[in-house]
Amino acid sequence: MRWLSLWLCVILTGLHALAQETLADDPRLQTRITVWLKMEPLRDTLRAISKQTGVPLRCQDALQHHKVSVFVEDRPAGEILTQLAALFRYAWRKDGEEYVLYVPEETRQQEEGVLRAGRAARVRALRDVIRFAREALKNPPAEAEDDDSFWDPPQPSEDAPPEEWSRWSVYWYRPWEATRGYAQKRGNFPEWVFEGTVLLALLAKMPPQAEHALLNGQLVGFSTRPMSGVYPMPAEIIAPHYIREQEWDENAGRYRTVQQNPEYWGFWIRLPERGNYLEYELVSFSQDSSPPDRRPSEPRLYCSADLFVFHTAPYVRDHPWLAQWRAWATPQKEWEPRIPEHALTSRDDRPKPQFPSYGSDRYSYNNYIINSADLLEWFAWSTRLPVISEAFRTDWVWVRDMNLNAPRSVLLTLSNQAWIRVDESGYVLRRPELYWGWRLVELPEDWLRPLEQRFAQKRWLDLEDYVALAGRMTESQVRYYKRDGIGDYAMDSVMVTVRFPWETLIENLRGLRFLASLNAVQRRRLLSGEWIPTSTLTLPQRQRFQEAIDDRFPPPEQLLRIDFPYRWYDSRRADALGSSGEVSLASLPPADTPAFRLRLYHEHPLRYDIVSEEGYRTRGTYIPREDDLPLSGVAPEKLENWRRERERSRIEYVLEALKEEQGGRVYLAYTQGYTLELQAPPAQRKIYYIFQQRAEPADVRTLEAKLKEMEQPDEDTQANRP
Secondary structure, eight states: OOHHHHHHHHHHHHHHHHHHHHHHHHHGGGEEEEEEEEEEEHHHHHHHHHHOOOOOEEEEEGOOOOOEEEEEEEEEEHHHHHHHHHTTOOOOEEEEEEEEEEEEEEHHHHHHHHHHHHHHEEEEEEHHHHHHHHHHHHSSOOOOTTOHHHHHHHOOOOTSSHHHHHHHHHHOOGGGGGGGHHHHHOOOOSOOOOHHHHHHHHHSSSSHHHHHHTTTTEOOOOOOOOOTTTTOOOOTTOOOOOGGEEETTTTTTEEEESSSSSEEEEEEEEOOOSSSSEEEEEEEEEOOOTTTOOOOOOOOOEEEEEEEEEOGGGGGOOHHHHHHHHSSSOOOHHHHHHHHHHOOOOSSSSOOOOOOOOSTTTTOSSOOOOEEEHHHHHHHHOOOOOOOEEEOOEEEEETOOOTTTOOHHHHHHHHHTTTEEEEEOOEEEEEEEEEEEEETTTHHHHHHHHHHHHHHHHSSSSHHHHHHHHHHHOHHHHHHHHTTOSSSSOOOOOOOOOOOSSHHHTTTTTHHHHHSSHHHHHHHHHTTOOEGGGGGGGGGHHHHHHHSOSSSSSSSSGTTTOOOEEEEETTTTHHSSSOOEEEEESOOOOOSSSSEEEEEEEEEEEEEEEEOOOOOOOEEOOOGGGGGOOOOOGGGGGGGHHHHHHHHHHHHHHHHHHHHSTTTOOOOOEEEEEEEEEEEEEEEEEEEEEEEEEEOOHHHHHHHHHHHHHHOOHHHHTOOOO
């Protein structure tokens, strides 16, 4: 490896020298300037430097949306430009009167090579996961309950062989516990079995043709009542505990999970086009127990979608391009002496940076997650060191309990999943280790900043704002940001640091992209709330309609052979309308015509949230919209008292919950938005809840006064008593 390191150093030195040689002869670039830009497109960064120096600067068109953070004070412009090029492995050339930042052929080829290596590593890593799952089932480790490594196997070292990372991923889930043979051998049936454990046991048991299909990106299904093209669920596999029935254990005085698997259950599994994970959906049907004198209720559908993440980074660790970056980075023991031990706490020449509040999580009331660029700005401000870093909206850090007055600790945090270089001139350069993949799906600032500005002014975005953003996204971006959306919820979502409601976008991406395909006349008609048949659409619009109405995985009828109606909960209604109703397949009218409609819901109180002192929602209570409730059973003359009683019980709950949450606060969340409903024969339906939320502090004294007022006898009621 020593010869490789020497060769890489020669390459690095050559690129750095090329940038210096091009810029060194221009006296205008000796001007000392200050550049303080955060999350700025490369195009605009060069414009800002050009404005200060009078030197025309630009970059190749393909680079203009690449983002950078530059926090440099009173340094020669040419020096800043040289460091900027060195960070990206780019170079400068003279084009007439302009200096052009471009990608050298060597850099382009190496980046394309590491992308190819990354794609190959996915398949190799998954093969190893399957191999180790089979090994684990064949020879499970001996029980050693007093050995912590049995329950929590130690993570491999950074330089461990890549296969060790795959083995660790498998053994951490303990897949042998999802097999009946192991339970019989142990003489103790496991009460708690989780999805990941069952998934790995299923991968170990799948036939070769299923493995081949999975590795080639095909959807693979297993079920107890397999439809055509679906594999039989191995009888040896134990189902996850939360889809098995429960029975009362008299001896233990509590309910226990039964050993018998559900009659109807199965898995959909797929390796997506990109990403180091399998996406899967667990499907099952359960039957509520009914008294003998009552008619049994319809089976309830249970669907749970998630990701199984495996490690691919160790498989590309020795790629020459990544080895080059490791050689470029400064080891911690070398950069620590160059970083001040203590931070500045005040400066007269520049205001102290304030961390922004991002709107990525509707249930978070804290500011613990910020972008790495925010922390870099603080680091540069508090040390006066020049800092340059590539920037991404997906590059975030957790700052709770961080000592911001310890620059070395701050930089150590910023070095997590990033290469840090601190050179002798004092420059701190940073590049995320996953830049070559993130760059393919990063959303341009030209798209995001106008939305952030509008949200700051209006506190809401318009439907058209989300439609326009979704319509601009490439299919790769949609798949990447929607990877969490196996189904409709944001599970394991890609964290994006934006200052507007992000979940509104990612939970409705396919629906919003369908709306983006409509022309102005069609959208105006849609606002009427009437059903519009798809016969009025063009062929590309019908394709977008089909993409929107299809779920990430096929319906249960394609996984399991079922001949009965069933019911399910539309759980997303609660976060939109404040109520979550049960839907019965038998009660739905047939969908005779493919059609769609849009319904507007104006701003309305949605939910009281009890928020802990740390800024987390711990409890809450929803406020359903009356037009979404079944009020036919309430007599008109009793409606007002009904409303009053519901409000009284709601406030009582909030105040009692607040007493139990020491140091807690109360917030009232508001919501507004649209439902986009789609249907197609014979019974395919889907609803997108395109809603935004915002929360305001609720005054506890006002709630207490209101409750006291409600507890007083109503005069009208008293007057009507006999």
